Amino acid sequence: MNITEAKQKFIEQWGILATQWGINRTMAQVHALLLISDKNMSTDDIMAALSISRGNANMNVRELMNWNLVRKVIAPGDRKEYFTAEKDMWKVAMNIMEQRKKRELDPMVKLLDELSKVEGDKRNPEIKSFADSMNNIKKFSEQADKIMGVMIKAEENWFWGSFLKIFK
């Protein structure tokens, strides 16, 4: 397999994997493309590399910037904007976690909070059981939230190292 084939295969597979995680396939492909590219790329470069439209390229690049996975780079003396991806996979994973935590876990904890205050007599088994379920899920969510928070803050490698040491 030569380098061009390998790159194509990686981009393709990264896209497929992404769809299983609820991420737009093209967005993942743009990400993959920038991940394995030495050079910063313009919207036109991305359009050409992935055979997608300008609107599509623009939209997905901006979405990747929202996730802090891609940065805009301006080349002096050039009107075009160029893009580059965060290459450190630990940071990539942490950024994704951080965004998902903010967008999904936080609202869920809020909802569970409300729902655990359901009206009605706690001696009614149905109500008791439901309130228990909510508390149960809430506790779990809060723990997950806490752990993600700690991991996100701990960006140093020593953390990753010690984490691995403990759990082999």
Next chain:
Amino acid sequence: MNITEAKQKFIEQWGILATQWGINRTMAQVHALLLISDKNMSTDDIMAALSISRGNANMNVRELMNWNLVRKVIAPGDRKEYFTAEKDMWKVAMNIMEQRKKRELDPMVKLLDELSKVEGDKRNPEIKSFADSMNNIKKFSEQADKIMGVMIKAEENWFWGSFLKIFK
């Protein structure tokens, strides 16, 4: 808010959250329904509760069984099959992790393995850079894989407890 409203709201929101994770909304709703249900439910019960067709109910219940999130229960003297969900959220999370690890992380590590053996002269910067990227991502994936493996095996509460203690 009364108990019926609360249950409906929970099912609805759980479904919305799930779509962001690449999970079929109806599947998540069936899961939520069984999670907060005291009683075991038949396909007909699920159809009625969520206003979905028989085929849809059947398909999603079976998919949830593949994920080890739902079990079939047979009631003596009854032809119908009933279903019940795993209620322990720790186990729920571990089952989901285990399945995703098997279905997604494992194939990814395999792909990266192949791609890091890309042909060509390593003194060519493009090839060198690509091989480095692959190794980088592979190392990260293997670490993630290892950690998930350890977490899945450690089903006891002491683990969860000590995990929290270490990282506050």
Next chain:
DNA sequence: CTGAATTTTCAATAATTATTGAAAATTCAG
């Protein structure tokens, strides 16, 4: 300022994914 280069928006459309429901297959009480 001007206007060409570039980016962004968004309605129309294409592609993908989920759902229905009837037919086929299976199960099991009698």
Next chain:
DNA sequence: CTGAATTTTCAATAATTATTGAAAATTCAG
């Protein structure tokens, strides 16, 4: 075995999501 009850399949269709590409908006060199 039989046949009614139940589960499963799957082609047709509905619903959702992604993409296009041209028009509008923005940017900035001169």
